[in-house]
Structure formats: structure tokens, C-alpha cells
Amino acid sequence: MDLTYSPEEEDFRARLRTWLGEVLPGLPPKPAARDWPGRRAYDTAWQRMLFDAGYAGLHWPRDAGGQGATPTQHLIFLEETERAGAPYVGANFVGLLHAGPTLAAEGSPGQRARWLPPILRGDDVWCQGFSEPDAGSDLAALRTRAVRDGDSYVVSGAKIWTSHAEVADWCELLVRTDPDVPRHRGISWLAMPMDAPGVTVRPLRTLAGSTEFAEVFLDEVRIPVGNRVGAENDGWRVTMVTLSFERGTAFVGEVVACRRVLGALARAARANGRWDDDVLRRTLGRLNAEFAALWRLTQWNVSEAQHGGGVPGTGGSVFKLRYSHARQELYDAAAEVLGAGALDADHEWVADRLSSLSYTIAAGTSQIQKNIVAERVLGLPKGR
Amino acid sequence: MDFRLTEEQRALRDGTRELLAKRFGRERLRAAVDAPGLDRALWRELGGAGFFALRLPERAGGVGLGLPEAVLVLEEAGRALLPGPLVACQLLAGAVDGVAAGERIVALCEAERDPVLWEHPGDCDELILVEGGAGRGGAGPGGGSGDGPGGALRGAQGRTGGACRSAADRIARAPFTSLDPLTPLARVTDLRRTAPLALDVPRLRREAALLTAAQQLGSAVRTVEMAVGHAREREQFGVPIGTFQAIKHLCAQMLVRAEIARSAVYAAAVTERADEVTAAKLLADEAAVRNARDCLQVHGGMGFTWDVDVHLHLKRAWLRAERWGSAREAEELLADGLLA
Ligand SMILES: Cc1cc2nc3c(=O)[nH]c(=O)nc-3n(C[C@H](O)[C@H](O)[C@H](O)COP(=O)(O)OP(=O)(O)OC[C@H]3O[C@@H](n4cnc5c(N)ncnc54)[C@H](O)[C@@H]3O)c2cc1C
Numbered sequence: 001m002d003l004t005y006s007p008e009e010e011d012f013r014a015r016l017r018t019w020l021g022e023v024l025p026g027l028p029p030k031p032a033a034r035d036w037p038g039r040r041a042y043d044t045a046w047q048r049m050l051f052d053a054g055y056a057g058l059h060w061p062r063d064a065g066g067q068g069a070t071p072t073q074h075l076i077f078l079e080e081t082e083r084a085g086a087p088y089v090g091a092n093f094v095g096l097l098h099a100g101p102t103l104a105a106e107g108s109p110g111q112r113a114r115w116l117p118p119i120l121r122g123d124d125v126w127c128q129g130f131s132e133p134d135a136g137s138d139l140a141a142l143r144t145r146a147v148r149d150g151d152s153y154v155v156s157g158a159k160i161w162t163s164h165a166e167v168a169d170w171c172e173l174l175v176r177t178d179p180d181v182p183r184h185r186g187i188s189w190l191a192m193p194m195d196a197p198g199v200t201v202r203p204l205r206t207l208a209g210s211t212e213f214a215e216v217f218l219d220e221v222r223i224p225v226g227n228r229v230g231a232e233n234d235g236w237r238v239t240m241v242t243l244s245f246e247r248g249t250a251f252v253g254e255v256v257a258c259r260r261v262l263g264a265l266a267r268a269a270r271a272n273g274r275w276d277d278d279v280l281r282r283t284l285g286r287l288n289a290e291f292a293a294l295w296r297l298t299q300w301n302v303s304e305a306q307h308g309g310g311v312p313g314t315g316g317s318v319f320k321l322r323y324s325h326a327r328q329e330l331y332d333a334a335a336e337v338l339g340a341g342a343l344d345a346d347h348e349w350v351a352d353r354l355s356s357l358s359y360t361i362a363a364g365t366s367q368i369q370k371n372i373v374a375e376r377v378l379g380l381p382k383g384r
Numbered sequence: 385m386d387f388r389l390t391e392e393q394r395a396l397r398d399g400t401r402e403l404l405a406k407r408f409g410r411e412r413l414r415a416a417v418d419a420p421g422l423d424r425a426l427w428r429e430l431g432g433a434g435f436f437a438l439r440l441p442e443r444a445g446g447v448g449l450g451l452p453e454a455v456l457v458l459e460e461a462g463r464a465l466l467p468g469p470l471v472a473c474q475l476l477a478g479a480v481d482g483v484a485a486g487e488r489i490v491a492l493c494e495a496e497r498d499p500v501l502w503e504h505p506g507d508c509d510e511l512i513l514v515e516g517g518a519g520r521g522g523a524g525p526g527g528g529s530g531d532g533p534g535g536a537l538r539g540a541q542g543r544t545g546g547a548c549r550s551a552a553d554r555i556a557r558a559p560f561t562s563l564d565p566l567t568p569l570a571r572v573t574d575l576r577r578t579a580p581l582a583l584d585v586p587r588l589r590r591e592a593a594l595l596t597a598a599q600q601l602g603s604a605v606r607t608v609e610m611a612v613g614h615a616r617e618r619e620q621f622g623v624p625i626g627t628f629q630a631i632k633h634l635c636a637q638m639l640v641r642a643e644i645a646r647s648a649v650y651a652a653a654v655t656e657r658a659d660e661v662t663a664a665k666l667l668a669d670e671a672a673v674r675n676a677r678d679c680l681q682v683h684g685g686m687g688f689t690w691d692v693d694v695h696l697h698l699k700r701a702w703l704r705a706e707r708w709g710s711a712r713e714a715e716e717l718l719a720d721g722l723l724a
Pocket residue numbers: 127128129130131132135136137138160161162163164213358361362363364365366367368371384629
């Protein structure tokens with residue numbers, strides 16, 4: 001067990017820190033939380049800066065256009081950017097954190113050359129079209145049909161909860177290519193251009209008031225067969241690769257952010273007198289242990305991944321289960337500190353409290369994660 | 385950075401597990417419940433295997449390993465529910481003659497607890513009392529009546545804390561019925577100091593908390609296995625109860641608690657930072673206690689019987705949770721840490 005970083009790793013950290021110190025002060029002000037076009041522009045501009053400085057797709061393989069960094073360097077990158085208050089991946093989340101890695105792992109050379117560089121440069125924003133109105137937790141129940149017609153699939157159906165759909169260029173789309181076989185075996189993974197004829201995006205308003213996700217209607221959308229990643233009807237396997245990336249590494253940087261917020265909460269509580277409340281104080285102390293341990297668990301998972309072929313393992317489900325609840329507790333504690341100020345929807349902590357409500361739902365609900373842990377890690381029998 | 389166990393660490397863990405399975409298996413455990421005196425032969429055997437001398441330098445006859453290795457060994461002890469003042473003997477192996485080899489058995493007690501409790505009074509050759517140095521401002525919230533053993537010492541040694549040794553037969557004690565059938569306790573009513581013992585008390589407390597947390601971790605991991613094993617076998621409604629989501633989710637939560645505790649305990653063993661040790665103890669206490677409760681639930685009526693080991697894990701977990709920093713103290717310390 002070694003928690004010290006090697007000289008090369010420390011060197012990498014130092015260079016990154018210097019660079020962040022130089023560029024962050026010159027960034028334009030952040031757009032409003034509800035301004036999605038503004039956020040796309042902001043997030044992709046940041047991605048371009050990362051690209052120009054050689055930090056884009058840091059942990060992607062070199063032949064995918066990445067820097068081939070180790071998971072540990074990626075961890076340092078997430079830690080340092082978050083600590084410095086650099087922009088969050090935001091609109092680039094799907095492209096950088098799971099569609100891209102999936103393409104890198106499963107795409108043909110031509111597909112990689114076509115789609116990966118624009119993700120890295122911040123030119124293309126991707127979204128994830130997995131969930132459907134009648135297929136959420138039970139993803140394999142998806143019904144969006146793709147019928148082969150010459151060199152194209154003709155796709156009809158509806159997707160829902162598609163984050164960033166409003167501003168996305170591409171969609172990682174799951175479709176049913178064979179309705180007559182057991183359901184997991186008739187699914188394919190397609191890359192769909194969001195401007196294709198027949199695609200309609202209807203933004204949905206979240207409880208936080210923003211239009212962070214949308215419904216996507218697909219009416220005889222023609223998608224070239226060459227846009228299929230993996231074999232026809234082998235999409236479920238590809239999907240599992242995508243989901244392991246989504247659950248495995250996507251939340252890592254946020255733990256650092258939560259630790260920062262926790263410190264700020266304590267100082268705010270001392271300033272306004274709420275620190276004298278034993279229950280609140282002990283809750284904050286407990287959360288201190290919680291986020292410290294979540295960070296160590298992250299290092300544990302990264303160490304395992306570094307030696308296990310790069311695809312994150314089930315440790316991601318363990319992490320996600322605990323983290324999603326801890327994050328909600330953190331912002332509930334923030335509300336305690338704020339008192340009536342917790343009713344101010346414009347307060348950053350209040351906005352984050354609202355968005356934290358999605359953490360036990362998105363990317364697989366807590367109930368589904370528990371099923372995964374029980375069945376795949378602990379080996380309990382499958383059931384309902 | 386590579387947080388995984390090294391080859392040697394894995395071998396140490398596996399070797400310890402094997403040794404304990406051979407020398408302190410289920411039958412021996414249940415025999416100890418009926419007759420809770422410590423097995424001196426086993427103690428010497430553990431001493432011979434380097435269990436206590438693990439961290440002593442090789443030139444002092446030790447194994448020359450570090451805190452992470454001690455944590456792995458105590459995790460195994462916690463898993464096996466091995467009774468005895470293991471933490472005390474591990475920490476005092478270099479300070480009190482005969483302890484490293486398993487020839488003498490010593491216990492530690494904390495002066496500021498109320499009551500001041502002594503583990504395995506019938507089996508110890510000596511008792512080491514530590515006082516001061518705990519909690520937020522050095523000395524803890526008092527040793528009870530004020531004229532107890534803690535009170536007298538606190539005046540003399542102040543906030544930094546100190547330790548003194550006492551021969552077992554010179555300690556006045558009152559009977560105390562221990563909740564944990566494997567850990568007899570006595571209440572110390574008066575402790576005459578035989579000699580001061582030069583120890584780095586803050587460090588001792590830190591390490592005692594960490595090694596106690598390691599045992600809690602082992603117990604938490606074990607109760608997950610017990611729950612999962614039972615859930616696979618026991619049938620109701622014509623299927624194994626592990627098929628039911630209500631049971632699955634209990635088991636999944638248990639695993640998550642154990643893994644969170646593991647991350648915290650192992651990291652604290654590596655960094656030796658006081659705040660990390662405090663967090664590790666807090667999370668490991670929680671994992672051990674709550675996992676034992678959930679394990680009991682998964683076992684149904686059987687879990688409520690004396691014959692199934694679940695209650696032994698729960699009672700020991702409660703006992704350890706009271707030692708070397710309770711949840712309340714840990715949370716307060718960690719809250720203070722946020723302002724630092
Ligand atoms: C903010 C946000 C962003 C999202 N972004 C995207 C995106 O970009 N792309 C995308 O494809 N999807 C996205 N999702 C969808 C997300 O993956 C689903 O919401 C999630 O998988 C749950 O599906 P559902 O909403 O249909 O709920 P349901 O599956 O209907 O679940 C409702 C309740 O039933 C429980 N439940 C369901 N099945 C079981 C079971 N077997 N055992 C126990 N309990 C069960 C669930 O835990 C939940 O509590 C997003 C969701 C949110 C909230």
C-alpha cells in the first residue's frame with residue numbers, strides 16, 4: 001500500500017498547477033446555470049484550452065488521440081482542476097467520460113479517427129440516448145426500432161432524460177435491431193447526428209428549473225450502417241462497457257469539490273452561530289470522515305483499475321451508492337447552515353442541493369446499484 | 385501511488401487467516417464463550433509467530449514491519465473474533481518485557497472513561513493506565529467521581545498524557561458483568577502506580593484507535609460473509625431468501641460499509657495522520673456495529689439465539705466502539721478539523 005505519488009506524478013501535478021494558475025484568471029465569467037447554449041460555449045471553449053495545452057483526453061489511449069496517461073495521473077488531473085476551481089466537464093461529460101472511452105475501446109479505426117478528435121478539441125458535444133419512457137432501470141426493455149434499409153438503419157421511437165440533448169451534436173443511441181430474439185441480444189449501439197432529419201428535441205424542465213435534459217423523438221431517422229459501433233445485435237455488451245465508465249470514474253472530481261464545500265460550510269456555520277448546534281456540528285464532522293474515505297476509496301479503485309486493464313470494475317457501484325447519499329447529506333447540512341437562506345433558489349448551495357437529488361437516480365438508481373452489488377459482487381441469486 | 389496490498393502483505397494476511405483458522409476455529413471460539421479465560425498456549429504461539437513483535441525492529445528480535453501490516457493482522461483477528469488484549473500487547477511489545485514473545489499479557493485502560501474498565505482482569509499480568517492526551521483539550525471529560533484513578537494522575541501529568549504500570553494483584557477492582565461473553569471486564573476502583581512507563585501517549589492512543597478499527601473492519605467483513613452465506617442457503621417461499629431484494633439490499637449496504645471502512649483504515653495506516661485515524665475509527669465502528677445488526681436481521685429468529693455467532697460480533701463491536709474514541713468524540717474532533 002503506497003499512497004505517495006512518484007516523482008513523475010508530482011512533476012505532472014506541478015506542471016498542471018502552474019498551467020492552471022496561468023490560464024484560470026483569464027477565463028470569462030461563468031454563464032447562468034439555466035443558460036444551456038451559454039454553458040455549451042463555455043464548456044467547449046475550456047475543452048479547447050485543455051486540448052491546446054495537451055491535457056485533452058488525458059487518460060485516453062494515444063492511438064485514440066489521448067495522452068495515454070495512467071489512471072493515477074488522471075486522478076491528479078481531476079484533483080488539481082477541481083481544487084483550482086477550473087470549469088467542470090459539463091456539456092462534455094458524455095463525450096469525454098463515456099461515449100469517447102467506449103468508442104476508443106470498441107470503435108473501428110475509421111470511427112475513432114472520425115469521432116474522437118472533435119470530442120477532444122471541444123468541437124463536438126455528445127449526449128446519451130439510452131433511457132426511454134418505458135425503459136429506465138430496465139434498460140434492456142428499450143423499444144426504439146432500427147430497420148435495415150440498404151446502407152442505413154431507419155430509426156423510430158422516443159428517448160427520454162437525454163442530458164444536454166438541446167446542445168448536442170451527436171448521440172450514443174441504443175436501438176432494437178432484432179425484436180425476435182431474447183431482449184438483451186437484439187440491441188445495437190449507434191452514433192446518431194443530432195441534426196439528422198426526423199430528430200426532434202423537446203427540452204424538459206427539471207425540478208431545479210433548468211432544461212438540463214430532454215425528450216428526443218425519432219421519426220424515421222436514417223443513420224448509416226457505418227455508424228454502428230460493435231456488431232449488429234451486440235450492443236448490450238458495448239453498453240456495459242459504457243456504463244462501467246459512467247459509474248466508474250465519472251464522479252471522481254466531485255469528491256474533491258464536496259470536501260471544499262464542507263470546509264466552507266463549517267466556516268459559514270461558525271460565522272453565523274450555527275456551529276453551536278451539537279447535532280449540526282457532529283453531522284459536519286461525520287461528513288468529513290465520509291468524504292475523506294470516499295477519496296481513499298477512489299484511490300483504491302484507481303489502483304485496481306490501473307492494474308486491471310483500464311475498464312473500471314464493480315468498485316464503481318460501491319462508490320456511487322455511498323457518494324450519491326453523502327452528497328445529498330452534504331447539501332442538506334448546507335441548508336441547516338443557511339437556515340431560511342436555504343429558500344433562496346439562486347444560492348449556489350441551494351442549486352446544488354436541488355441537483356443532488358438526481359444523484360440517487362441518474363446513471364442507475366441506488367436500488368439498481370444495490371442489485372448489482374448483491375448479484376455481481378456478492379453472488380446472491382438473481383430474482384425480482 | 386499504488387494503494388493495493390503488496391505480495392508480502394497479502395501473504396501475511398493469508399498466513400494469519402490460516403493460523404487463526406487452525407488454532408482458533410469455530411469450535412475453539414465456542415469453547416471460549418463457555419470458558420472465557422485466555423489460552424496461554426495460543427498466546428505464546430501467536431508470540432512465536434511474530435504476532436506481537438511485528439513492528440519491533442529485527443535487531444530487537446522483531447519482524448521489522450509497519451503499521452499497515454499490524455492493521456492487516458488485527459483485521460484477521462477481528463474477523464476470527466480472537467479474544468484478548470491484542471491491541472495492548474501489539475503496542476506494548478517493545479515496552480514491557482515478555483509481551484513480544486507472548487509470555488506476559490498486558491492490558492491498557494483509559495483513565496478518563498467512566499467507569500474505568502479493564503479487559504481480561506483474570507488473565508493479565510499487568511495493567512497499563514493511560515491518561516490525558518485524548519479529546520479536544522488534552523484530558524478527557526473526567527474520570528467520573530473525581531477521586532478515581534484518572535483524577536489523581538491528571539493533576540500530575542497534565543495535558544500531554546502519561547502512562548503508568550501496575551501489577552495485576554495491586555489493583556483494586558469491582559466486579560462488572562461484561563456484555564461481551566468473550567471479553568471479561570472489571571471496574572478499576574483504585575490503581576496504585578508501580579512505575580511510570582515512558583510512552584508517547586498521543587501516539588499510543590492513535591495507534592490503539594487504528595488497530596481497534598482494524599478489528600472492527602475484520603468483523604464487518606466477516607458479518608457480510610455470514611449474511612450472504614445464510615441468504616444463499618436459507619429458503620422461504622420456495623426460494624433462497626437471497627433472491628429477495630429486501631435481503632439483497634441489506635447485504636449490499638453491508639458490503640459498501642465494509643469497503644468504505646477498509647479504504648479509511650488502510651489509508652490511515654499508511655499516512656498515520658491523526659484526522660485519518662479518527663475518521664477510520666468512526667467509519668469502522670459504524671461498519672462493525674451496523675453490519676452485525678443487519679446480519680442478525682438476515683438470520684431471522686436464528687440470529688437472536690446464543691448459538692449463532694452474530695451476537696458475539698455485535699457485542700464485541702459495541703465494546704470496541706466505546707474504546708479509544710467514541711463516535712461523539714470522533715465527530716467533534718473532525719468537525720474541529722474543518723475549521724483548522
Ligand atoms: C438528471 C438526470 C440525467 C439523466 N441523463 C440521462 C442521459 O443523459 N441519458 C439517458 O439515457 N438517461 C439519463 N437519465 C436517466 C436515468 O438513467 C434513469 O432515470 C434511471 O436509470 C432510472 O430510470 P427511470 O427514471 O425510468 O425510473 P424507473 O426505472 O421507473 O424507477 C422508478 C423507481 O423504481 C425503482 N426500481 C425500478 N426497477 C427496480 C428494481 N428492479 N428493483 C428495485 N427498484 C426498482 C427505481 O429504483 C426507482 O426508485 C438521467 C436521469 C436523471 C435524473
